[in-house]
Amino acid sequence: MRALLLLHHLPRPAFARPHLLPVPATTRPLASFAAARPPSVRSSRSRARSSPSSPPPARAMASQQQFPPQQQGSQPGKEHAMDPRPESIVKSYKPAGKLKDKVCLVTGGDSGIGRAVCLCFALEGATVAFTYVKGHEDRDAEETLAALRDIASRTGARDPVAVAADLGYEENCRRAVDEACGGGGGRIDVLVNNAAEQYERPSITEITEADLDRVFRTNVFSYFLVTKHALPRMGPGGSIINTSSVNAYKGNKTLVDYTATKGAVVAFTRALALQLAEKGIRVNGVAPGPVWTPLIPASFGKEKVGQFGSEVPMRRAGQPAEVAPSFVFLASEQDSSYMSGQFLHVNGGVIVNG
Numbered sequence: 001m002r003a004l005l006l007l008h009h010l011p012r013p014a015f016a017r018p019h020l021l022p023v024p025a026t027t028r029p030l031a032s033f034a035a036a037r038p039p040s041v042r043s044s045r046s047r048a049r050s051s052p053s054s055p056p057p058a059r060a061m062a063s064q065q066q067f068p069p070q071q072q073g074s075q076p077g078k079e080h081a082m083d084p085r086p087e088s089i090v091k092s093y094k095p096a097g098k099l100k101d102k103v104c105l106v107t108g109g110d111s112g113i114g115r116a117v118c119l120c121f122a123l124e125g126a127t128v129a130f131t132y133v134k135g136h137e138d139r140d141a142e143e144t145l146a147a148l149r150d151i152a153s154r155t156g157a158r159d160p161v162a163v164a165a166d167l168g169y170e171e172n173c174r175r176a177v178d179e180a181c182g183g184g185g186g187r188i189d190v191l192v193n194n195a196a197e198q199y200e201r202p203s204i205t206e207i208t209e210a211d212l213d214r215v216f217r218t219n220v221f222s223y224f225l226v227t228k229h230a231l232p233r234m235g236p237g238g239s240i241i242n243t244s245s246v247n248a249y250k251g252n253k254t255l256v257d258y259t260a261t262k263g264a265v266v267a268f269t270r271a272l273a274l275q276l277a278e279k280g281i282r283v284n285g286v287a288p289g290p291v292w293t294p295l296i297p298a299s300f301g302k303e304k305v306g307q308f309g310s311e312v313p314m315r316r317a318g319q320p321a322e323v324a325p326s327f328v329f330l331a332s333e334q335d336s337s338y339m340s341g342q343f344l345h346v347n348g349g350v351i352v353n354g
Helices: 044-049 112-123 138-155 170-182 209-233 256-279 295-299 302-306 320-331
Strands: 020-022 087-090 103-106 127-132 161-164 190-193 239-243 282-286
Touching (some): 087 320, 103 170, 112 127, 112 190, 112 320, 127 138, 127 170, 138 161, 170 209, 190 209, 190 320, 209 239, 209 256, 239 256, 239 320, 256 282, 282 320
Parallel strands (some): 103 127, 127 161, 190 239, 239 282
Antiparallel strands (some): 020 087
């Protein structure tokens, strides 16, 4: 793998926001995160060029953003095939060592929100392991792994680990935890249950028992089973973060089975938080709204993809880079030590009262 490209050599995709660093649409690894490196590894030259009086331009809160019509014919979706590529890291992100020496496992971490979480955790000093689906997400996983290795070389963290696994089955969940722990000295400090799939179906009569089994295995069973096998590796101060969805709170008439799984994730999170409080392990979640991830072109038709995100008050889709800092907040003891059983709603302004 080639060394990561310096930011100023990158072409800017048409839909990139000026203060976010997108993934270049090439076969090379992710772009360099020099602008987001920990303070200890930034060069004095880059510090000299920075000016407190010149903050990075702010992202427009509301816009009339549209995406080029596109559709991927199968799931899981592929980030490298998206146009534009999702934005994985905030260029001006300032790490503070919040997860230094922590070991983190992120399921579905090869792309989308999972990738952005992996990168933020790594920038905060964590050793990161993530799962992906072999044969479908190999290229995305290679990109993410290369970027994590580059960050680890600067932070002093252990080498990242990529684990190929279908997490709908218990043996695969056990193996994923074991392999993740192999790179982290036998422990897990932060677990992010994030793997998911969805299929648009206009009527409940179109959902077969096999469809239901598959979606619940990925979106619910994996959360239970990965957590079950990770818990013996976790101790006081540990954090479990589950990814739900705004759909769990407001519903979605064409994603009935997916919405049901995300509601189950909310209930699971709240119940588990009560169970693990006495062990000193916090359990929280993030419920994103419409976010530009591979799940979108893999789930919806071209017309809906083109208008994706326009229904929320901010009138645009979010980017994974805008969601990942919420996971850092919930993972960090110094930031969220008195929070458990709660959800953060990064959803473009949708009021859910949940």
